[in-house]
Amino acid sequence: MFTKRVKALLSSAKADVIYITSPENLRYFSGFTGVEGALILSPKEQLLLTDSRYLLQAAEEAPDFAIVDVAKTKPIDCLSSYHPKTIAFEESYVSAEAYKKLCEALPDCAWQGIDKEILLQRAVKDEEELACTRKAAKLADEAFSEVLPMIKEGAAEKDIALALEWSMRKGGAEAASFSIICASGVRSALPHGVATDKKLEKGDFVTMDFGCFYKGYASDMTRTVVVGKASDRQKKIYETVLLAQETALSVLRPGLLCKEADAAARDVIASAGYGDCFGHSLGHGTGLLIHEQPTLSPRSEGFLTPGMLVTVEPGIYIENFGGVRIEDLVYITEQGYENLTHTDKRLLEL
Ligand SMILES: [Mn+2]
Structure with a gap:
């Protein structure tokens, strides 16, 4: 059969x-x-x-x-x-x-x-694949809120990454969906700064990009916080990335060209004066692998269809200063999209 x-x-x-x-x-x-x-x-x-x-x-x-x-x-x-x-x-x-x-x-x-x-x-995912991804995204959301009290001056990036992974695995995940990124201070300008022994310092941006596999399906999310009070420059960068992320989300619907989604976020970042600071693409599909089709980039040829899972993750990275990325995982529906990531996106000063 x-x-x-x-x-x-x-x-x-x-x-x-x-x-x-x-x-x-x-x-x-x-x-x-x-x-x-x-x-x-x-x-x-x-x-x-x-x-x-x-x-x-x-x-x-x-x-x-x-x-x-x-x-x-x-x-x-x-x-x-x-x-x-x-x-x-x-x-x-x-x-x-x-x-x-x-x-x-x-x-x-x-x-x-x-x-x-x-x-x-x-x-294009079926109901079962969506259910597994939904659970994987939920485990990541829960890990973030569980680990939040730990994110403060003196904590090591590696310990935060380990705590995130521990929480997701304890909740039923098979594994982290990739080497967890926890990059603080000037290291947050590295879009893929895997966690090191560096300790968080007052005034650091801390970017955490993580997710897990649940029954084979990956989740992926990113949040950036500030240790202590954010400076005006940090606030401006954060608010720009958040606006770019929400603008991209607002245009998602079946039939949209993948490069149009990318452009929606990229335009916001460029008009705020950070056009050179967003080097990667807006997002990617997820599934049995952390990176699947479609790709949301300026060069993408495809378009969105119901049943696709995509990340929406714009960022601004400034050498010797730091960076911000905000990422949600969403499911494309007949009407638009459903956000599978529920963690709040307002700037957290910890
Ligand atoms: Mn991602």
């Missing part, structure tokens, strides 16, 4: 057989959460090939798939048994070495990438 997701992929692929090996796509198409295995999909059948470490788990997690022990049938022999003329595969995942071997084993076969089709399919 074909799963819905496999059916959709088979109808968009123009190959005789589809060969999938990345952990995220194994999981997406079959439900199997092991990190090594292969899916071989054809109009005839859907197979999950894996080794003895995972055979029982595979049968349990992927009940709609025929499970094949790779000790008995190697993926390459299985593929060749279809006598395919074309095989679709993940060209951005398969290593050059593995690709060479595949070509040598099946010299008359044409290999074509299927990454684009898969990313498009994964960009």
Whole structure:
């Protein structure tokens, strides 16, 4: 019996057989959460090939798939048994070495990438994926309010990052969705300043960018606070980023070009005089990976559709001074969007 997701992929692929090996796509198409295995999909059948470490788990997690022990049938022999003329595969995942071997084993076969089709399919989430993401976002919100009392002069960035991760994991997350960013003082000008031993000082901006995986789905949020009283310059930067973030949110709706969302935030930052201080794109999709389609950047070609998850995260970064980023994770609906991040965005002076 074909799963819905496999059916959709088979109808968009123009190959005789589809060969999938990345952990995220194994999981997406079959439900199997092991990190090594292969899916071989054809109009005839859907197979999950894996080794003895995972055979029982595979049968349990992927009940709609025929499970094949790779000790008995190697993926390459299985593929060749279809006598395919074309095989679709993940060209951005398969290593050059593995690709060479595949070509040598099946010299008359044409290999074509299927990454684009898969990313498009994964960009639109179903109810179950939304529910997992909603929970992951909630765990991040809860971690922030739990850790808030700790954010004060003398606390180490690393300890704050660890406390955020501890809280999310305690709440049921499998892991942090990336190396948690906690960057204070001049370090907050580093958009991806992973936490260090630096201690928070009076007057520091503190940018915390974090999230977790819940049942495989990532969340992502950022808040920036000030230790002690904010200066006028800090207030102006913060209010500009907040206005940019809220302006971008206000235009989100199905049909909007991804680059229009980016421009909405970028224009606010530029007209406040900080045009050179916002180097990254406005946001990205999330899902089984922390960065998925779509991308909200000035170069994006796509547009928003209901079911997409995107982050909205403008920032201003000033070398030798500091930076601010504010990020929410939102779900695109038929009418507009739903914000999955609920932590307040007014400037906190701690
Ligand atoms: Mn992000």
